[in-house]
Amino acid sequence: MKIRVLALLALLLLATSCRPHSSIVVGSKNFTEQAILGEILAQHLEQRTGLPVERRFYLAGSYICHQALLAGRIDMYVEYTGTALTAILKEKPTGDRQAVYDLVKQEYDRRFGLQVQPNLGFNNSFAMVIRGEDARRLHLRTLSQAEQYSSAWRLGVGYEFMERPDGYAGLAKTYDLHFAAAPRIMDLGLLYRALEAKEVDIIAASATDGLISALDLVVLDDDRHYFPPYEAVPIVRPETLAKFPALRAALSDLAGRISERDMRELNYRVDGKHEDIKAVVAEFLRRKSI
Numbered sequence: 565m566k567i568r569v570l571a572l573l574a575l576l577l578l579a580t581s582c583r584p585h586s587s588i589v590v591g592s593k594n595f596t597e598q599a600i601l602g603e604i605l606a607q608h609l610e611q612r613t614g615l616p617v618e619r620r621f622y623l624a625g626s627y628i629c630h631q632a633l634l635a636g637r638i639d640m641y642v643e644y645t646g647t648a649l650t651a652i653l654k655e656k657p658t659g660d661r662q663a664v665y666d667l668v669k670q671e672y673d674r675r676f677g678l679q680v681q682p683n684l685g686f687n688n689s690f691a692m693v694i695r696g697e698d699a700r701r702l703h704l705r706t707l708s709q710a711e712q713y714s715s716a717w718r719l720g721v722g723y724e725f726m727e728r729p730d731g732y733a734g735l736a737k738t739y740d741l742h743f744a745a746a747p748r749i750m751d752l753g754l755l756y757r758a759l760e761a762k763e764v765d766i767i768a769a770s771a772t773d774g775l776i777s778a779l780d781l782v783v784l785d786d787d788r789h790y791f792p793p794y795e796a797v798p799i800v801r802p803e804t805l806a807k808f809p810a811l812r813a814a815l816s817d818l819a820g821r822i823s824e825r826d827m828r829e830l831n832y833r834v835d836g837k838h839e840d841i842k843a844v845v846a847e848f849l850r851r852k853s854i
Contacts, residue, residue, distance in 0.1 A: 588808065591629050591638035592621040595752045596841075597688065597772060600830050601642040603845040604818070605798060608854060612814040625724050626651050634676060639804040644688055646792035648672065648680075648799075650730040657730045657792040661687070664793050672799065679802050682819035683795040686827050690730070690791045691771040691783040695759060699782035706787040707739045710766070714739075719747040720755050720764035730792060732768070738790045756781075772824055774832025796822070821854055 588609060592602030599621045606617040620638055623629050626647050632638045648668045649655050653675070658664060669680040692707055704710055710717075725731040726749060735741065748764055755767040756775045766784075769776070776783060798815055805811055830848060833839045 587616040587618045588640075588804065588811070589618045589620055589638045591623050591632055591641040593626065593629055593641070594622040594624050596834050597770065597827065597831050598622075598642065599841055600827075600834060600845060601684070601796065603841050604822070604849065605640065605642065605815075607842070607845055607849060608818060609811065609814050611849075612817065613808065613810040615808060615810070633678060633799065633801060636801065636803070640798050640800040642684070642796050643799050644794035644796055645683070646689070646730060646794040647728075648797075649792060651724070651728050654729065657734070657790070659789045659792060661793040661795065665795060665797070668797075677802060679800045679805060681798040681800060681815050683797045684818055685820040685822045686772060686796055686824040688770050688772045688794045688796060688824075688827065689786070690725075690794070691769050691773070691776070692735075692766055692786070693759065693769045693773075693776060693781050693783055694766045695762075696780035696782050698765070699784075704782070704784060706785040707741075707790075708787050710784055711740050714741040714743055714766075717743055717765035718745055718763070719743045720758050720767040721747045721749055722752045722755065722768065723749055725768045730790075735768075735790055738788055772827040772831060774828050774830070774834075774836050777828070778832055778836045817854055821852060826852075 590602050590606045592598040602619060602621050606619050609615060610617050623632060626643065629638070629641045629643070630652055633641065645664045645668050646657065649664055650657055653668065653671050655667065665683065672678045672680050694704065698704070702713060721732060726747065732747060748758065750758065755769055756779060758764045759767050759781070760779055771783065775781070800811070800815070826848070830844060833844045834841055
């Protein structure tokens, strides 16, 4: 119920907002990495094309961003191929990276008339994360090994993870996980704090989160390959590409230019060191000569 109320409020906000017809509107979902990626798009497009860019970040989850894109309230945002496959297209997860990208690109064009751009260079898979001290004490490296301990553990997840087809239900079934209590659902930004404070024992996080190494945490290997690939790809309205022809070349500049190591560093600088997102992105673009 809470998710639906938040989604409705976000849609109402988008429906009542105005946008300049001469600007490009970049959106993002509601967590740090998404804001960083949105800022990368925004700053690069401003520098490369000279066009004004409006930022509409923290638009809740995938559903809200997708609806905003379809409604023309935003022109583009960065999605992950596995999320697009399962949460938006409602297709079954698969582990083949190229097959997932090709299917997402084809079906977004066919069903929605939206253009999926080449991937930015990194895969941000879901990551099941535990404290480093627990991993060392129990000699844990994989999710299969964690099965025998899950009955004593508490799980922390974000709101979407409980409802996604590539989320909690399938994970628990694949690895026969039975936790001590129902999963604790919280904002993504609170997951690491809860794990560090021992309020939960395992969290559904993201592989590129900068706090994983900073807080001495361990990602358990998805040894049964449950999660599909989650390559970061900009999704753009074709009307916007037609109106601003310089955008296509500008977006192609970013293809393959952001590694998983880059993304972890960017996330850590913002989440761990509390640096300003705009300054972090500006320095990154200069350093990478993008």
